[in-house]
Amino acid sequence: MPKVIITGGDGFCGWPTALHLSRRGYHVVLVDNLYRRKIDEELGVGSLTPITSIEERLQAWKDITGKDIPFYNIDLSTDYEAFFELVIREKPDAIIDFAKIRAAPYSMKTPQHKIETVRNNLGTCQTVLAAIVESGLDIHLVHLGTMGVYGYGSPAGSIPEGYLNVYVKPTTIDGQTSEELLPWKILYPASPGSVYHLTKCQEALMFQFYNKVNQVRITDLHQGVVWGTNTEETAMDERLVNRFDYDGDYGTVLNRFLMQAAYDFPLTIYGTGGQKRAFIHIQDTVRCIEIALRDAPEKGTGVKIFNQVTESHRVSDLAQMISSLTGVPIQLIPNPRVEAAENELIVQNTQFLERGLQPTKLYDGLLVEVCEIARRYKQRVVQDSILPKTKWRKELPSGEGVLLENTYGTKVSV
Amino acid sequence: MPKVIITGGDGFCGWPTALHLSRRGYHVVLVDNLYRRKIDEELGVGSLTPITSIEERLQAWKDITGKDIPFYNIDLSTDYEAFFELVIREKPDAIIDFAKIRAAPYSMKTPQHKIETVRNNLGTCQTVLAAIVESGLDIHLVHLGTMGVYGYGSPAGSIPEGYLNVYVKPTTIDGQTSEELLPWKILYPASPGSVYHLTKCQEALMFQFYNKVNQVRITDLHQGVVWGTNTEETAMDERLVNRFDYDGDYGTVLNRFLMQAAYDFPLTIYGTGGQKRAFIHIQDTVRCIEIALRDAPEKGTGVKIFNQVTESHRVSDLAQMISSLTGVPIQLIPNPRVEAAENELIVQNTQFLERGLQPTKLYDGLLVEVCEIARRYKQRVVQDSILPKTKWRKELPSGEGVLLENTYGTKVSV
Numbered sequence: 170m171p172k173v174i175i176t177g178g179d180g181f182c183g184w185p186t187a188l189h190l191s192r193r194g195y196h197v198v199l200v201d202n203l204y205r206r207k208i209d210e211e212l213g214v215g216s217l218t219p220i221t222s223i224e225e226r227l228q229a230w231k232d233i234t235g236k237d238i239p240f241y242n243i244d245l246s247t248d249y250e251a252f253f254e255l256v257i258r259e260k261p262d263a264i265i266d267f268a269k270i271r272a273a274p275y276s277m278k279t280p281q282h283k284i285e286t287v288r289n290n291l292g293t294c295q296t297v298l299a300a301i302v303e304s305g306l307d308i309h310l311v312h313l314g315t316m317g318v319y320g321y322g323s324p325a326g327s328i329p330e331g332y333l334n335v336y337v338k339p340t341t342i343d344g345q346t347s348e349e350l351l352p353w354k355i356l357y358p359a360s361p362g363s364v365y366h367l368t369k370c371q372e373a374l375m376f377q378f379y380n381k382v383n384q385v386r387i388t389d390l391h392q393g394v395v396w397g398t399n400t401e402e403t404a405m406d407e408r409l410v411n412r413f414d415y416d417g418d419y420g421t422v423l424n425r426f427l428m429q430a431a432y433d434f435p436l437t438i439y440g441t442g443g444q445k446r447a448f449i450h451i452q453d454t455v456r457c458i459e460i461a462l463r464d465a466p467e468k469g470t471g472v473k474i475f476n477q478v479t480e481s482h483r484v485s486d487l488a489q490m491i492s493s494l495t496g497v498p499i500q501l502i503p504n505p506r507v508e509a510a511e512n513e514l515i516v517q518n519t520q521f522l523e524r525g526l527q528p529t530k531l532y533d534g535l536l537v538e539v540c541e542i543a544r545r546y547k548q549r550v551v552q553d554s555i556l557p558k559t560k561w562r563k564e565l566p567s568g569e570g571v572l573l574e575n576t577y578g579t580k581v582s583v
Numbered sequence: 584m585p586k587v588i589i590t591g592g593d594g595f596c597g598w599p600t601a602l603h604l605s606r607r608g609y610h611v612v613l614v615d616n617l618y619r620r621k622i623d624e625e626l627g628v629g630s631l632t633p634i635t636s637i638e639e640r641l642q643a644w645k646d647i648t649g650k651d652i653p654f655y656n657i658d659l660s661t662d663y664e665a666f667f668e669l670v671i672r673e674k675p676d677a678i679i680d681f682a683k684i685r686a687a688p689y690s691m692k693t694p695q696h697k698i699e700t701v702r703n704n705l706g707t708c709q710t711v712l713a714a715i716v717e718s719g720l721d722i723h724l725v726h727l728g729t730m731g732v733y734g735y736g737s738p739a740g741s742i743p744e745g746y747l748n749v750y751v752k753p754t755t756i757d758g759q760t761s762e763e764l765l766p767w768k769i770l771y772p773a774s775p776g777s778v779y780h781l782t783k784c785q786e787a788l789m790f791q792f793y794n795k796v797n798q799v800r801i802t803d804l805h806q807g808v809v810w811g812t813n814t815e816e817t818a819m820d821e822r823l824v825n826r827f828d829y830d831g832d833y834g835t836v837l838n839r840f841l842m843q844a845a846y847d848f849p850l851t852i853y854g855t856g857g858q859k860r861a862f863i864h865i866q867d868t869v870r871c872i873e874i875a876l877r878d879a880p881e882k883g884t885g886v887k888i889f890n891q892v893t894e895s896h897r898v899s900d901l902a903q904m905i906s907s908l909t910g911v912p913i914q915l916i917p918n919p920r921v922e923a924a925e926n927e928l929i930v931q932n933t934q935f936l937e938r939g940l941q942p943t944k945l946y947d948g949l950l951v952e953v954c955e956i957a958r959r960y961k962q963r964v965v966q967d968s969i970l971p972k973t974k975w976r977k978e979l980p981s982g983e984g985v986l987l988e989n990t991y992g993t994k995v996s997v
Contacts, residue, residue, distance in 0.1 A: 249694060249695065249698055253694070280663060280667070280710075280713035280714065280716070280717045281663065283709060283713045284663055284706065284709050284710060284713060287705055287706070287709045288702065288705075288706055288709075291701055291702075291705050291785070292698065292701070292702055295697060295698050295701045295702075296694075296698060299694035299697045299698060300694065302694070303694045305977065323751075323767065324751050324753060324765035324766070324767050325751045325753060325754065325765075325767070326751075326753030326754045326755060326761070327753075327754050327755055329754065333751065334751075334752070335749035335750060335751050335767070335769075336749060336750040336751075336752075336764065337737075337738050337739045337740075337747065337748075337749050337750075338748070338750075339738060339739060339740030339741075340739065340740045340741050340743065340931070341740060341741055341929070347740070350750065350764075351738035351739075352738070353737065353738050353739070353749070353772075355749075355772040356772060356773075358767075358769040358770060358772075359770075359788055359791075360791075360795075361788070361792055362796075364792070367788060367789065367792045370788050371705070371785040371788055371789075374773055374775070374781060374784050374785055374788070375781065375785075377773075377774075378775055378778070378781045381921075382776075382921045382975055382976065383976060507795075507796045515755070517754070561796055562796065562797060563719065
């Protein structure tokens, strides 16, 4: 079976991917600098689920399945040598790169958070690519990108998978335009909405470059908002449980709603809730990555890009759905982000469906399962973390001054 | 008069810009970490011209003009706080950002050089932008970009200034395309040819982002290959002399040819010499920057992009011109770069011409002046540095094994 190095293998997507592939016979090697756990300490709010240490996780996996997953604590953004030596020694068939500081709000908190997000995310990407080239090995790089690279509201209609066919009217040196239309297949024009998403767009340029100059085989997965917590593997034992983030910085919208519902707090919608977003369940994330591994691009072909999403919903519709499922009300709060109040979103995702992905849909009952996770661990919630603390511009509102009250009379504000 | 902070103000473009603006009454503040001088030591080859220390340069400027230029040694890629404090204290009207590790070959030398170029160039850019936003001041950022962001060989015909008008046929969710053509003005699709150029494309995305989210006023200057050494100001005193790089890593093609001619070595063309490039004289660089400063974009408008070039030439034509001027022969050597053997290049540059730029053309006699610089300092040449040492892929040839012989029988190889 193939060997894969998973960077960021202790994180929300990396950890379940590691177990999913290990269970299916892949030789998995984990790399992580455990930075996400340090951010828990920085923010004073941890995973809702009681995740165990990386050592305990790996021991539990060995106890249950008999499989060893070696772990290396390497900071890819500062220690190229250590990573390069690992690559040379392990000779992996593929590297799956999750080693990013994620979350749009976290990346927008302060100048230092902006700088650190850029430093880490571009640094890790460059280290991985430079090491692949220097090794001389034909390693397939699978990278977790984001739907956020596309932005919202273009004349292109539905969002294609990575590339856009456009037409240009060639111009002369005087700027005079001919009436002829020439086709050009380009990388979809980037329009990131946060520094975090910006780094993903910048990584996408790196992939194009290393693919063109050094013919590195690369698959970039533009993932939607992930919801859910556990996969088949992380549910096998409580020691294997995956992260669940619900706070204003790291909690994605759906998981935040579910936690708020579990706590009988109103579901907080930023602005009008007219924002439409694409979603995927964490179980489908790991399946998609396995599909991408199996379906690696040929040497000498371009960067392969998949849209890793299964359905799109308007934020207000999601809130309505959870509200009617749980009985908790909805509360509109000022939007701390710079984004369009309303947008349409139609995402092409045929590539994964053609390759056999059976999507886990929101209405299929798993939503209820996730509500259960939120209820089960709700005594672990840090209440003050529910509302947004980060704003995109100084003059914008954040959650400050907003007061939420649940049915027991418990109040929350920033 | 306006106040400007010039980052990278000790470098090849930064230094003459500082003097040009200082002489015209701008209040200039210099920032540099002197990293370019450390690279001289790393490569074992310095400027052909005997540049003096930054302290001596600034003292000389004061002796001659009576003008003070304060200097701060700050590493922008690691010391946000120091730069932010400077911005708050000085309250500049504009920041001109030259603080980049430049040169395509240098950025491709080793994995460490790739990583360091990305770390520095994205880090400095992010520091400057984050500091502008945090300061709350309406500071105009002028950035030196590169023609290298465009790549060579698109169906667009001549290269527009930064943005491209394209047309899309909107698609449905099934990927079905309508026949309607909708216009879309996009950032010209990036196609960098080296890690150095890649960072410029990544910076361009940062500018779009900070302009969109925080309305930072930004001008990005896509500069061609710079030739020449001195400007009116740097020629005022030998202690003010500007850098002249001629080595395989830092010497741009024209300056390398001139130095080879001065030394009676054959002019080395990579590949066929069919590559066409856009050029600008260093005197015009500083004039363009002054124009860009005066013509700052309004708040709330997009990033302003100028093509900072004055003429385009094929490398083989340049070599022919210098060969007939000096009598030295031409020698073809294998191309160590990954690039098209031949390309067309027509660059739109009307914006600067409309704003009064009077281009300094190659044929106007200044070429002879530059030959004189090369001849005058030729005893300072490190001969082994003339040929390229850096190659874009391991399997490509570099200057290795190539033997050059001048008319005196002196031989050079890598």
